[in-house]
Amino acid sequence: MAEAREPRSVADGSIAVVEQTFRAESGRALATLIRVLGDFDLAEEAVQDAFVTAIERWPRDGVPDRPGAWIVTTARNRALDRLRRRRTEAVKVAEIERAASAGVEGDVRLGGESRVADDRLRLIFTCCHPALPLDARVALTLRTLGGLTTPEIARAFLVPEATLAQRIVRAKKKILAAHIPYRVPPDDLLPERLDGVLATLYLIFNEGYTASVGDELVRRDLCAEAIRLSRLVADLMPESTEARGLLSLLLLQDSRRDARTEPDGGLVLLEAQDRARWDRAEMDEGMALVERALAQSGGRPGPYAIQAAIAACHASAAVAADTDWAEIAALYARLAQVAPSPVVDLNRAVAVAMAFGPAEGLVLVEGLRAEGALAEYHLFHATRADLLRRLGRRQEAAVAYERSLALATNGAERAFLERRLAEVRSAG
Amino acid sequence: MAKYLLLIYGEEPPAPPTPAQVEAMFTEYDAFSVGIEKQGILRGAEALLPTAAATTVRVRDGKSLVTDGPFAETKEALGGFYVIECDDLDTALGAAAKIPGAKSGSVEVRPIMPMPERAG
Numbered sequence: 001m002a003e004a005r006e007p008r009s010v011a012d013g014s015i016a017v018v019e020q021t022f023r024a025e026s027g028r029a030l031a032t033l034i035r036v037l038g039d040f041d042l043a044e045e046a047v048q049d050a051f052v053t054a055i056e057r058w059p060r061d062g063v064p065d066r067p068g069a070w071i072v073t074t075a076r077n078r079a080l081d082r083l084r085r086r087r088t089e090a091v092k093v094a095e096i097e098r099a100a101s102a103g104v105e106g107d108v109r110l111g112g113e114s115r116v117a118d119d120r121l122r123l124i125f126t127c128c129h130p131a132l133p134l135d136a137r138v139a140l141t142l143r144t145l146g147g148l149t150t151p152e153i154a155r156a157f158l159v160p161e162a163t164l165a166q167r168i169v170r171a172k173k174k175i176l177a178a179h180i181p182y183r184v185p186p187d188d189l190l191p192e193r194l195d196g197v198l199a200t201l202y203l204i205f206n207e208g209y210t211a212s213v214g215d216e217l218v219r220r221d222l223c224a225e226a227i228r229l230s231r232l233v234a235d236l237m238p239e240s241t242e243a244r245g246l247l248s249l250l251l252l253q254d255s256r257r258d259a260r261t262e263p264d265g266g267l268v269l270l271e272a273q274d275r276a277r278w279d280r281a282e283m284d285e286g287m288a289l290v291e292r293a294l295a296q297s298g299g300r301p302g303p304y305a306i307q308a309a310i311a312a313c314h315a316s317a318a319v320a321a322d323t324d325w326a327e328i329a330a331l332y333a334r335l336a337q338v339a340p341s342p343v344v345d346l347n348r349a350v351a352v353a354m355a356f357g358p359a360e361g362l363v364l365v366e367g368l369r370a371e372g373a374l375a376e377y378h379l380f381h382a383t384r385a386d387l388l389r390r391l392g393r394r395q396e397a398a399v400a401y402e403r404s405l406a407l408a409t410n411g412a413e414r415a416f417l418e419r420r421l422a423e424v425r426s427a428g
Numbered sequence: 429m430a431k432y433l434l435l436i437y438g439e440e441p442p443a444p445p446t447p448a449q450v451e452a453m454f455t456e457y458d459a460f461s462v463g464i465e466k467q468g469i470l471r472g473a474e475a476l477l478p479t480a481a482a483t484t485v486r487v488r489d490g491k492s493l494v495t496d497g498p499f500a501e502t503k504e505a506l507g508g509f510y511v512i513e514c515d516d517l518d519t520a521l522g523a524a525a526k527i528p529g530a531k532s533g534s535v536e537v538r539p540i541m542p543m544p545e546r547a548g
Contacts, residue, residue, distance in 0.1 A: 131517055178539045179430040181516035189518065 014058040017067065022051055025068040027145060031119035033075050034126075035182055037096060040144065040172045046079035047071070053078070120145060121236045122183050124229065127171075128197040129180045136171035137200045138207075143168055145232075146225040156222050157207065197233060198246045198304060201226050205250050209257070223254055234289075244293040245305030251286035252311035255279040266412045271320035283315045303339040306331055325355035342373040346380055358390040378407035382417060385424075394424040431471065431513045431540035432520040437504040438533025440478050456528040464512060464523055472511035479505045504533055511540070 026047060033043035050071045064070040083093050127141040138157075142148045148156075154164040174180065185193040208222030227250050234243040259277035260268050290308040294301055301309070310331045317323040332348035345368055353361025365384050374380035385400035401421040408414050445453070457475070464470045479498040486493045498505060512523055517537070524535040 129517075131521075178537075179516045181518050185518065 014063050015055065017063045018051065018054045018058055021054070021067040021071060023147070025071055026051070027147065028068065028120065029071045029075055030144060031123045032072050033079065034123060034144075035119050036076065037079055038176075038182065040175065042079055042082065043075075045082065046075040049078035049082075050075035118184075118236070120232060124197055124233065125184055125193060126175060126180055126182050128193075128200045129175075130193070130196050131178060131180055132171050132174060133167075134200070134203070136167045137196075138204055139164055139167045140171045141200055141229070142204065142222075142225060145229055148221060148225060152221065156219060194233075194237070194240060194242065198230075198242060201230050201233070202246060202250075202304075204229075205253070209253060220257075223250075223257070226250060227254060241293045241297040242302040242304045244289050244296070245302060245308045248286045248289035248293060248308035249304055249311055251282045251289065252308060252315050255282035255286065255315065270314060271323075275318065275320075278315070287312050287315060301334070301338075303335060306335045306338065310335075323354070325351050329355050342368060342371065343377075346374060346377075346383060350383060353387055353390075358387045362387045362391065376407060378404045378409075378413070380404075381407065382413075385417075385420070389420065389424055394427055397424045429513055429515060430517075430520075430542075431511060432517075433538045433540055434510040434512060434520070434524050434527060435506055435536040435538065436508045436510075436527055436529040436533065437536065438507050438529050439503060440480075440505050440507070453528065460526055460528060461510075463526065464510070467523075469512040469514040469519070469523065470510070471513050473509065475508040476506060507533070 029047050029050070030043055033046055034040055037043050037046070053074055054067075054071065058064075080093065080097055083096065124141060124145055127144055128137045132140070135157075139153055142153050143150060150165050150168065151161050154161040157164070184190070205223055205226035208219040208226065227247070230243070230247040230250055234240070234247040237243050255278050256270075256273060258279070259273040259275070260270075262268055286308065290305065290312045293305040294309060297305055310328055313324050313328050313331070329348055329351035332344060332351050336344045336348060345364065349361045349364035349368065352364055362384070365380075365387060368374055368380070369384065381400050381404035385397045385404060388394075388397035388400060398421060401417055401424065405414060405417050405421065408417060461470065461473060482498040484495050484497065484499050486495075507529065510523075510527070512520060514520055514523070517539075520537050524530060524537050527535050529535065
């Protein structure tokens with residue numbers, strides 16, 4: 001009996017190693033194969049083939065010393081087999097063979113780690129190239145660099161699976177047809193392209209963090225992927241303050257995740273959150289990162305570093321009343337300089353009102369009202385209504401609450417606004 | 429290496445440009461052409477006469493239908509093109525951004541379909 005059981009437990013053990021290797025190495029193997037083959041689909045098929053081969057062989061022959069390197073080498077060989085079967089021109093096969101063996105063996109010789117990391121950075125710049133539509137950048141980044149499957153991404157973005165698959169197919173075709181390069185852009189293009197990468201990652205995070213619909217677990221996955229990929233970019237581009245700023249911002253926002261929803265799913269405003277439920281480890285890491293980003297920026301932080309600094313102001317207040325609103329107002333003023341937007345101006349007005357009183361805030365809000373850019377934004381009217389209410393101008397407040405209600409669609413927000421409207425009406 | 433067609437679109441001026449304007453435009457385009465020739469990526473280029481000079485032909489059921497004007501009446505018309513051959517899209521986009529017409533109109537960067545070499 002014992003003898004009969006032995007081989008099976010060895011086999012189970014090697015299957016577990018295949019599974020572990022798949023989780024840990026498939027993304028890296030894919031990035032390397034895409035570099036050496038220059039073809040997303042072929043690389044994906046080859047990596048899958050290599051894992052299928054591993055399931056057959058490892059239980060029989062034992063697990064190789066370096067499973068990741070074995071997968072890359074096997075995938076390279078399978079890709080070449082596929083090319084030969086497709087009767088690709090002999091010259092092309094020979095060319096890829098040369099490039100592939102040079103590339104793959106280079107990795108094996110170098111121990112792979114730094115080279116592989118570079119492959120993933122190259123891949124993220126390719127997936128976030130401005131020649132691809134934004135929705136395709138998001139889908140392709142999550143599919144190739146993230147650990148998410150097409151159905152998972154489709155569920156997270158509430159689009160039919162076929163639509164999402166189509167987006168990915170089109171993006172891959174365009175990468176091939178238009179020769180979108182597979183590399184970290186040269187210095188002259190880097191700032192602009194890095195902005196595109198960071199914006200894509202921030203969008204992925206926000207989709208997971210702020211969407212009010214969808215599967216909670218899948219949305220957590222999106223946030224986790226955005227953080228993981230931001231960490232990759234920040235680690236590989238240590239000279240970029242904005243990459244570090246984004247990672248800090250994501251960690252600080254994510255640290256409040258558990259405290260920002262009620263058991264019934266309703267949103268809890270920042271000042272009402274139970275700060276004991278904020279994730280201490282994420283907060284500490286985010287705070288340390290933003291300090292480094294600010295120190296590194298030489299007094300000229302970019303938008304992500306500034307937003308992270310604002311998030312850090314909230315994180316460092318033990319209770320809501322301790323929040324340094326004057327500092328937050330100053331940071332919003334800086335943010336308005338580097339990334340002007342009426343929404344930033346509105347946030348600044350709120351911070352000014354918190355720091356220096358509702359009358360000061362209202363001056364800024366009335367200025368924005370004259371500009372008119374936020375006329376259709378329900379939170380603009382809600383903010384103005386709140387300031388008017390606090391100044392005792394109840395009739396004007398009621399009109400502003402009504403305007404906000406006419407534009408608001410979120411149920412929880414509407415309930416809150418209706419409560420306030422009833423208050424100012426009854427007191428008036 | 430890949431080939432790209434850079435299509436230059438712009439609004440056609442309501443009145444013909446003055447000789448001085450034409451001169452200035454040619455000087456700018458010459459400088460650009462010399463630049464990409466030195467870069468080794470220039471394969472061809474032409475400037476087009478205005479769409480007022482265009483005629484469109486369609487063949488339906490074996491019959492030619494000839495109509496006056498361009499294929500599509502749009503605000504921005506095709507005014508000229510370059511053919512370049514370079515490593516990747518980024519190089520092509522870099523060249524496109526330097527085309528004088530990109531400042532007022534737009535430049536579409538289209539990969540040219542690679543054709544298998546024909547024997548003989």
